[in-house]
Amino acid sequence: MAPTLTGVASNARVQRIRAVAALAGVELNYDDSFTFASDWKNEEFLKKNPFGFLPVLELEDGTVLRESGAIAEYVAELGPNSTLIPSDIKEKAQVHAYQCTADQEIHIPGGIVTGQMNGRYPYNKAVQQTIIDKINSRVAVLDQILLNSTFLVGERITLADIFIVTSLLNIFYSWYDASLRAKYPNVVRLVETVTKNPKLAPVFSKAPQFVEKFPSPPAPAKEKKAEKPKAEAAPKAPKAPKAKEPEDEEEEPLVPAEPKVKNPLDDLPKSAFNLEEWKRQYSNLDTRTGALPWFYEKFDKDGFSIWKVDFKYNDELTAVFMSNNQIGGFFNRLEASRKYLFGSVGVLGKANDSLITGILILRGQDVKPVVEVAPDYESYEYKRIDLENAEDKSFFEGALAWDLVVDGKEWADGKNFK
Known part of the structure; x- marks a missing residue:
């Protein structure tokens, strides 16, 4: 049987x-x-x-x-003589790694974007864009790997290809539109090669069409108008609760609701340094001739502190634009601390030989209460900057002016948190 x-x-x-x-x-x-x-x-x-x-x-x-x-x-x-799992133990491990990538880096986060679009999860534009940027960075890596090979591991279809393709199909059907797919032709080729394989075509024959245009975000729920009170009616027998339609994977809410608490940073003594005004000065003036002199005149070292921030995993960085997306994602996740924080962080170097570094100006003397709102804050190292130290001051000014050079690596791209 x-x-x-x-x-x-x-x-x-x-x-x-x-x-x-x-x-x-x-x-x-x-x-x-x-x-x-x-x-x-x-x-x-x-x-x-x-x-x-x-x-x-x-x-x-x-x-x-x-x-x-x-x-x-x-x-x-x-399967008799199946080559879906290689016999070579190194290739077998590579296949399993792609299975993990498919689920953890594409399928699950892609499902969150889909869930936001169909109302299963609360819609949040910043969270959604962070997830999309992360998925794009993974798809870009796959596209480079497939530049000179038909399949991900070896010369035949393995579980690696099947898992990656099915995870990609999940988002190709729902929100990963034609403009996004056009950036990664080698990945699209893999999808077509697998789904059009004569033995596999029946599995995918009833699949929907790929989405052509990114769907519009869901409209915000309208508040119901207050209704006039009605005369009380005789109590009715309680109805049985409507059964929830089962799902293949019923998950816990992405971010459990938490009671709002007052931020202890709000209880710090008032400071004469206006962070919002600094952000305006930085945006509108030349950094070295205008913004920096204003900063040195107004800065309150008792109410604020300056920190050097370094990404811990520079050896994993590849393309410069992907590294810059990493910074953008980090900044997006710092949104809850916007009123307490300014940042200038950049990518220095070139593809496959770069680092992420920069500075944060923040309320108070402790970095953790400000940055821990970002789930990935521990992916970075933080070191206090002393403006009385010439080396620290030079680093600070270079990070603000976007002309910083570290270990021979020049500033290539960057982002500000304002």
């Missing part, structure tokens, strides 16, 4: 398992008519799979496998 796969045909996680089975020559029992409206999340199902997620694969002996990665690997191993 063949293993039984349960899941919705259009779901990327189901498609990857069916694609693996098709290439490996493994027969699966599968019901194409299955939908989320089907009666599947019942007591019997939850006994077999207490997590309650789809897809699942039930084996002949009653064992139930969950998680598409584990199921796909199991099915691939069943």
